[in-house]
Amino acid sequence: MAVYYGVNRRIDVRIPMRDGVHVSADIYLPDAPGPFPTVLVRTPYDNSAEAHVNDGKRYASKGYAFVVVDVRGRYDSEGGDYYPYVHEAKDGYDVQEWIGHQPWSTGKIGTRGGSDLGLTQWIAAPERSEFLTCMTPRVIGPDQYAHLFWPFGAFQLWVILSWGLRHSIHSRQPGFEPHEWRKVLRTLPLRAMDEAVGQRLPQWKDWIDHAHYDAYWEPLNIEKRLREVACPAFNMGGWYDLNSRETFLNFNALRLNGRTLEARQSKLIVGPWPHALSQSTINGDVDFGPDSKVDLDALELKWFDYWLKGVDNGIVDEPPLRLFIMGENVWRDEHEWPLARTDWQTWYLHSGGRANTLLGDGELSRVGPSDEPTDHFVYHPEYPVPTVGGTPCCGSAVVPWAAHDQRDLEMRTDVLCYTTPVLDDDVEVTGPIKLTLYAQTDGRDTDWTGKLVDVWEDGYAMILCQGIIRARARESLAHPSLLEPNRIYEYQIDVGVTGNLFKKGHRIRLEVSSSNFPLYDRNLNTGNPLGQDAEIRVAHQTIHHSRAYPSHLTLPVNPRR
Numbered sequence: 001m002a003v004y005y006g007v008n009r010r011i012d013v014r015i016p017m018r019d020g021v022h023v024s025a026d027i028y029l030p031d032a033p034g035p036f037p038t039v040l041v042r043t044p045y046d047n048s049a050e051a052h053v054n055d056g057k058r059y060a061s062k063g064y065a066f067v068v069v070d071v072r073g074r075y076d077s078e079g080g081d082y083y084p085y086v087h088e089a090k091d092g093y094d095v096q097e098w099i100g101h102q103p104w105s106t107g108k109i110g111t112r113g114g115s116d117l118g119l120t121q122w123i124a125a126p127e128r129s130e131f132l133t134c135m136t137p138r139v140i141g142p143d144q145y146a147h148l149f150w151p152f153g154a155f156q157l158w159v160i161l162s163w164g165l166r167h168s169i170h171s172r173q174p175g176f177e178p179h180e181w182r183k184v185l186r187t188l189p190l191r192a193m194d195e196a197v198g199q200r201l202p203q204w205k206d207w208i209d210h211a212h213y214d215a216y217w218e219p220l221n222i223e224k225r226l227r228e229v230a231c232p233a234f235n236m237g238g239w240y241d242l243n244s245r246e247t248f249l250n251f252n253a254l255r256l257n258g259r260t261l262e263a264r265q266s267k268l269i270v271g272p273w274p275h276a277l278s279q280s281t282i283n284g285d286v287d288f289g290p291d292s293k294v295d296l297d298a299l300e301l302k303w304f305d306y307w308l309k310g311v312d313n314g315i316v317d318e319p320p321l322r323l324f325i326m327g328e329n330v331w332r333d334e335h336e337w338p339l340a341r342t343d344w345q346t347w348y349l350h351s352g353g354r355a356n357t358l359l360g361d362g363e364l365s366r367v368g369p370s371d372e373p374t375d376h377f378v379y380h381p382e383y384p385v386p387t388v389g390g391t392p393c394c395g396s397a398v399v400p401w402a403a404h405d406q407r408d409l410e411m412r413t414d415v416l417c418y419t420t421p422v423l424d425d426d427v428e429v430t431g432p433i434k435l436t437l438y439a440q441t442d443g444r445d446t447d448w449t450g451k452l453v454d455v456w457e458d459g460y461a462m463i464l465c466q467g468i469i470r471a472r473a474r475e476s477l478a479h480p481s482l483l484e485p486n487r488i489y490e491y492q493i494d495v496g497v498t499g500n501l502f503k504k505g506h507r508i509r510l511e512v513s514s515s516n517f518p519l520y521d522r523n524l525n526t527g528n529p530l531g532q533d534a535e536i537r538v539a540h541q542t543i544h545h546s547r548a549y550p551s552h553l554t555l556p557v558n559p560r561r
Contacts, residue, residue, distance in 0.1 A: 006031030007060040011048075012076055015069065017087075017094045024076035025095075028056030028066040029104055037108040037133075037308035038065040038099050042092060042120040044074045044082065064304070065104055069095055071120065083203055084116075084164070085123065085144065085220055092124025100131030107131050108308045112300060114138030114236070115275065115393075116163075122250070125233075126225040134262075134307035136300045138236040139275050141246025142226060142253070145217035146477060148243075149207055152494065153473025153480065154447060155521040155531070157185065158387070159242055162395045164204060165197050181398045185518045190531040208531035213478040226253035232266045232316075234303045236296055238273030239326065239465070240283060240402040242391045245432065245497045248337050255320060255336075262307075265316050268337075269299065270499070271324040274401040275393035284389050284402030286462060289329040325430065326464075327454065327501030338431040343557040349418045349510070349545040351375050358410035358461070362418040364510055369550050375543040377414045377513070379446065381522040381536045384515035385409055389463045390451075391496070392519045399518060406453050406461040406511065416512040416543060418553075419455060427502040431556025433465060433495035437512065438549035440489065442540045444482040444527030445472045447520070450495045450553075451511040454502055461509065465496030468520050472527070482527045488544060495553075510553050514541055 008029045014022040026047050030036060039059050041052065047068040059066040072091055073082030100107050109131045111121040118140035125135060141147035149160060161184070187196040194204040210216040233254055237247030251268040258264040271278055272288040281292050305311040319333035347364050349355075353373030355362025362375070389404025396402075410417050435450040451466040469491050472480035483489065502508055515522060525537040545551040 003063065004061050005063060007057050009056070015095055015098050017072070017091055021072060021079045023069050023072055023078065023091065023095065025067050025069045026052070026056065028060040030060050030063055030065075032063075034065075034104045035106045036063060036065040036104060037106050037110070037304070038067055039304060040096065040099065040109050040111045041068040041113045041117060042071055042088075042095065042111075043068065043113065043117050044071050044084070045116070046070065046075050048075075062301070064308070065099075067095075067099060085119070088120050088123040089127055089219070092120055093127035093129050096124065096129035096131050100129065105131075108133045110134045110136065110304045110308050112136045114277065115140055119144075122222045123220075125231065126222065126228040128228065128230050132231050134231050134303065135233040136236070136303055137233055137250070138277060138296075139238065139241045139243050139247070140250075141243040142221070142223035142250055143246075144220040145213050146221075147246045150211060150213075150477070152468055153470030153477060154468045154523070155190065155208070155211070156242070156519065157521040158392050158399050158518040159394070160207065161185065161193065161518075162398075164207070165194055165199060165201065181395070188534040190521055211530035212473075212480055223249065223253070226250065227257050228259055229254060229263055230259045232258070232262050232264075232307065234300065235266065235268040236277060237268065237270045238275070238277055239270060239324070239498055240272065240274040240391055241277075242275055242393045244270070244391060244465070245494065248497060251321070252337060265320075267303075267320045269294070269296070269322040272326050272403070274391070274396070284400065284404045286403035288324070288326060291331060292324060292329065323430065323499045325428065325499045325501055327503055328428070338556055339558055341559060342431055343559055345555045345557045347420070347508070347553045347555055349543070349551040349553070351418070351545065355416040355418060355543075356413045357415065358407060358417045358419070358509075360417060362416055364418040364420045364508060364553065369545045369547060371546050375416050375545075377416060377541050379414055379514035379525070379539045379541055381515070381524050381538075384517035384522050385412060385415060385449075385513050387516050387519040390466050390519065403462050406451070406463050407459065410461060410511065414513055417509055418512070419509040420507050423502055423504055423506055423508070426504050426560060427508070428500070428558040428560060429502065429508075429555050430499040430558045432497050433467075433556070434554040435467070435493040435495050435510070435512075436552050436554070437491045437493055438488055438544040438551050439491060440486055440542045440544070441471070441483065441525070442485050443525045443537055444485060445470070445523060446483075446525050446539045446541065447471065447514050447523040448491050448493060449511075449513045449516050450493045451516075452495055452498065453509040453511060454500055455507040455509050457505045464498040464500050466516060467493050467495040468516060469493045470523060488549060508555075512543060514539065
């Protein structure tokens with residue numbers, strides 16, 4: 001029979017860091033002698049927010065100490081001006097050590113939270129406090145340069161602007177009206193965008209000035225330290241989350257190479273959700289059905305009960321991976337990623353030279369290319385292809401996220417559409433999507449984008465995932481190299497991850513273009529230093545699909561059982 005406790009709350013408890021700075025914690029304790037296992041949250045978003053108060057009361061009533069900490073430089077914590085992530089590893093370790101030595105603590109700590117609250121977990125985990133027992137990170141990746149700030153060499157503009165500039169000093173700053181954001185987003189040079197918002201932020205300029213991977217980003221690359229993590233993590237993500245592909249990296253790193261047997265018992269659940277995860281059955285403009293909504297808090301509690309209280313509830317005996325397959329709208333348990341039974345299929349791009357728009361002659365086929373005409377379009381940075389759905393975050397009123405119709409975009413002449421004939425049978429695509437593109441441009445730099453779309457019988461074109469590559473970063477994120485104009489290059493584009501059943505009667509579509517704005521910044525096509533430039537150059541783009549240059553899409557097809 002469950003036991004519920006009264007709750008005692010301690011406000012603004014000062015926790016000392018090793019350098020003498022004190023961070024502020026609100027602590028919720030069961031009204032009982034104790035000691036208790038602890039659930040820890042470290043946040044830049046105000047530890048007295050209503051959600052944290054409710055979580056504190058809920059966990060304390062169930063026999064947990066709940067500690068929620070303002071990170072250094074935010075709200076009631078000391079530490080001067082907030083500079084994201086710099087102190088999170090050592091501060092996280094110090095907080096865990098402090099909790100472990102409190103008289104009300106059993107010495108077992110589980111961490112929780114999503115996005116930045118997930119990042120504070122991952123950054124501190126490789127420090128290996130003896131008290132850190134398990135984690136439940138949501139919607140976050142391991143390498144902040146390659147996965148958040150400059151993925152594949154392009155600046156993830158909307159995310160960094162909407163998050164970074166509003167959460168840059170001690171307290172939360174007010175947002176902007178949608179029309180104000182749209183004006184600010186077109187500011188050039190990119191380096192001055194903080195001033196266009198009305199602030200002068202050293203970190204914004206640092207993020208832009210370090211456009212390529214270097215020593216500035218090295219401490220924030222948790223991916224290479226994941227082998228040092230000794231505790232298990234229950235990861236939670238969504239197909240439409242900006243960190244969708246990276247959530248699988250976290251899972252595989254611990255599941256396959258975790259430091260301990262416990263770490264190798266990590267888990268992952270992925271639903272048809274955006275960054276906010278399971279808030280509704282409707283994500284974007286698609287209803288994924290009643291089974292798509294999951295009580296993630298209940299799963300998290302079950303995880304904590306096992307690892308922190310020793311409750312034999314069987315959670316670690318369940319399959320480690322739970323995926324929602326869109327289209328079929330069912331959950332499926334799996335054991336590895338990518339799926340061992342994957343049929344890696346090559347689908348080639350074809351056209352008679354007129355793949356522009358969804359009305360063009362672009363085709364996607366298993367048949368290899370012959371000597372076909374090239375496709376052409378003009379990319380003008382003043383008129384970029386807008387972001388409509390997919391994986392942006394945050395502020396969906398300005399930049400919509402999740403499942404949205406792409407047909408308006410597909411009527412643009414700077415969007416090439418390669419579409420299969422109507423499918424005679426169901427085709428399930430579950431796994432990472434890769435586009436091999438042979439392309440040329442008449443400048444020294446440009447971007448190439450790929451997008452996977454499920455075209456329904458009525459023509460509705462549902463975005464599944466998308467990717468980008470900045471041409472200068474095609475070989476290295478640390479050592480960019482500009483292009484020789486009009487030379488054909490091979491590009492490997494990570495289009496993202498998905499789990500989707502293309503139903504019989506549907507069609508599979510690939511979109512190819514050179515912009516996805518403001519999810520990513522506009523490549524100005526000049527080859528000048530990134531973020532410093534206000535000059536705009538129009539680029540003339542050519543896509544090849546021939547025997548010599550067989551542009552193709554690699555799809556992870558799951559054989560139907």
